[in-house]
Amino acid sequence: MPANRNAARKPRRPYHHGNLRRALLDEALATIRADGVDALTLRSIGERLGVSRTALYRHFADKAALLTAVATEGFRALHERLVAAWEEGGRGDAAFSAMGVAYVHFAVANPSHYRVMFGGFVEREPRDPELTVEAEGAFKALVGALAALQRAGVMRSGDDTLLMARHVWALVHGIAMLAVDGQLREPGAVETLMRYAFERLRSGIATDARSQPAPGDNSLSPA
Amino acid sequence: MPANRNAARKPRRPYHHGNLRRALLDEALATIRADGVDALTLRSIGERLGVSRTALYRHFADKAALLTAVATEGFRALHERLVAAWEEGGRGDAAFSAMGVAYVHFAVANPSHYRVMFGGFVEREPRDPELTVEAEGAFKALVGALAALQRAGVMRSGDDTLLMARHVWALVHGIAMLAVDGQLREPGAVETLMRYAFERLRSGIATDARSQPAPGDNSLSPA
DNA sequence: CCATCAATGTTAACGTCGTCAACATAAGGG
DNA sequence: CCCTTATGTTGACGACGTTAACATTGATGG
Numbered sequence: 001m002p003a004n005r006n007a008a009r010k011p012r013r014p015y016h017h018g019n020l021r022r023a024l025l026d027e028a029l030a031t032i033r034a035d036g037v038d039a040l041t042l043r044s045i046g047e048r049l050g051v052s053r054t055a056l057y058r059h060f061a062d063k064a065a066l067l068t069a070v071a072t073e074g075f076r077a078l079h080e081r082l083v084a085a086w087e088e089g090g091r092g093d094a095a096f097s098a099m100g101v102a103y104v105h106f107a108v109a110n111p112s113h114y115r116v117m118f119g120g121f122v123e124r125e126p127r128d129p130e131l132t133v134e135a136e137g138a139f140k141a142l143v144g145a146l147a148a149l150q151r152a153g154v155m156r157s158g159d160d161t162l163l164m165a166r167h168v169w170a171l172v173h174g175i176a177m178l179a180v181d182g183q184l185r186e187p188g189a190v191e192t193l194m195r196y197a198f199e200r201l202r203s204g205i206a207t208d209a210r211s212q213p214a215p216g217d218n219s220l221s222p223a
Numbered sequence: 224m225p226a227n228r229n230a231a232r233k234p235r236r237p238y239h240h241g242n243l244r245r246a247l248l249d250e251a252l253a254t255i256r257a258d259g260v261d262a263l264t265l266r267s268i269g270e271r272l273g274v275s276r277t278a279l280y281r282h283f284a285d286k287a288a289l290l291t292a293v294a295t296e297g298f299r300a301l302h303e304r305l306v307a308a309w310e311e312g313g314r315g316d317a318a319f320s321a322m323g324v325a326y327v328h329f330a331v332a333n334p335s336h337y338r339v340m341f342g343g344f345v346e347r348e349p350r351d352p353e354l355t356v357e358a359e360g361a362f363k364a365l366v367g368a369l370a371a372l373q374r375a376g377v378m379r380s381g382d383d384t385l386l387m388a389r390h391v392w393a394l395v396h397g398i399a400m401l402a403v404d405g406q407l408r409e410p411g412a413v414e415t416l417m418r419y420a421f422e423r424l425r426s427g428i429a430t431d432a433r434s435q436p437a438p439g440d441n442s443l444s445p446a
Numbered sequence: 447c448c449a450t451c452a453a454t455g456t457t458a459a460c461g462t463c464g465t466c467a468a469c470a471t472a473a474g475g476g
Numbered sequence: 477c478c479c480t481t482a483t484g485t486t487g488a489c490g491a492c493g494t495t496a497a498c499a500t501t502g503a504t505g506g
Contacts, residue, residue, distance in 0.1 A: 043493085170420065
């Protein structure tokens, strides 16, 4: 690739700008991290990169496309953290909890970024294919871990893995969202809730739990 | 109240406008419902009410204040639905599930409104007092129901009620968020997940569940 | 080696938005 | 009846996203 050789060797404006798309993404993410999504302005980001305010349009269709790319990056990073937690945790019981902790930690450490990923900034109807791939990839990490735990006999093996995964995802996502929204402000609240939720989750989902309807229970279906 | 007498008797512009604040709120909510938050424009809403574009500033500090009021309305409505589900469901086991269903149903039926309530549109630092009151009121409905179920012996009575409530809230909020975000698109997916989640939640939270650490479990604390 | 072309970046401008200041009008109390 | 206050309007400003027209650079092929 002769085009990249120059770019790789001399970082000082080899091509028109080098790799502007990458720079735009990084700068956008930095701005979002520092000052929130509302502070993200095409003009300011261009100015900060020493480039015209419309240069962005050669690399992204519009501002929404930039945000979609930021969200995609987020899912990629999240996926990475989840896999790392699973692998480094020993792919067992503890690793599963570690995944949950890693998930919430990612959200709490990058609240604005997390909001871009889930806050309705991306279009819903024709979902961006790359974003879909990355988001599903992250989700698949959870499904895979759950399937492994099912095979190991530590999680209910009869249940639909995807349904179980959605359950866990919803729980963790809910905690993350509440935390990001500032609903769990007291110090240690997030950790306490995480610990409790995973304890309850486990005794509800693990093989050793009594899954038969409780005596006298006949009314749990949605009204 | 002589001022209101005219307003009540003749709907055609009794005062300057009648009750503009109320009309602004309703129109804003209608717009959000119909076309989403992004479509909400101070100019358009004023035009739609046959009023100047800046008339709003006599009733709200700025656009954010309007959105905060919309969010407050949302929590009030949600609170109402939750209480209704609890009361009409018989304040028991089934009623608790009905509350969960009502919660998710509210979010799915009013996705944009729900997003205003939780999407980070309201300021975090000096939280609006009225909003806080309404949001906490809705949450208290959940806490109250859980406490009643604890007293009735159907829910783990040893656990901190607030912690339990946060757990349930996070779960339901997570499902609602995923649904609103379009992550549960297949028909019936939300209902299926809700049913499963509440079954698992119950067998994890109910008195009859084995709450002791599972045999061989020694590693559930966050890594 | 150079002409051509596509890729990339710039400039100027437009329409819309939230917001403010100055002004207008109506309601109600002294 | 006048004066104060609440309410609504007009005009304007700066910032924003976006587009069209233009400029420049890198690569490609004869």
